[in-house]
Amino acid sequence: MHRVVYAYRGKSVDAIINLTAGVAVATTVAAQHACRPAQRIKILVSGAIGGLFPDIDSFSVWPVLFGEWGFWQHAAPAGADIYFGKSWYSHLAFMHSLLGLFLSTGAMALLFSMLHTHVFRRSPNMISALMYLGPYTIAFALAYLLHLAGDLISPSGIWGGMALFFPAKQYVGGWGLVWWWNNYDLLVILLLCIVFNLAMTFGLPMRSEASQRPPVFMFCLALLWISLQISRRETDFNGQNFVTNETLSHEFQESVLGAPVYHQMRKVDEALPFGF
């Protein structure tokens, strides 16, 4: 039971930061393409889905499937075994690999094409149709890639990293540079990037040079700032026990954000069904 709680807390709770990172990269992609606001919003949705998509492999501990009212509630122990296991469908296996990224992106591109058959009918040629749909796929793929990068620097856990080069059996990453969740400082940077990029994208005329470059610059700046924040963490999050790691992570957050901001963010985090 303890293992199930541990899993659930760990991998649902960082959903918001994965989603935010996906949207941040998607705002950068959306700013590069001359399209209507509705299409830009769809690009952001693609990024959000891409940011969350690899964690589909946590299905076996989702309460809706295995919890008290879940479809397979009696299979709960099996669910935890799948989650912590080394099957291709276990957590941090195939879906957290470059092959998973490639195939999921292909599947999404196919889905986008099927949902936009009118674009293929109306476009003068295949290339222009694909150019039109490209940003959706690119936003999805980049968001997926960011998720994998985020998991590489998380603790190794019971898995010993992730199967990035699946079907090779080696698990890599799990560097423990950040704690699994409560990375409020990184969330603030991503939110700033999104707000700036949305203002540039929706505030300036389409295909304006002025609206294309600043979002790229802002996103690179955000990545740089995130790297800097990560390097400021002096804890090896693989080094201590679970409770100590969590406490050290909270102490770091309070020291960088200041007590008032930290406590506000923690309050929001704890109030949400999916935290940071």
Ligand SMILES: [Zn+2]
């Ligand atoms: Zn993940």
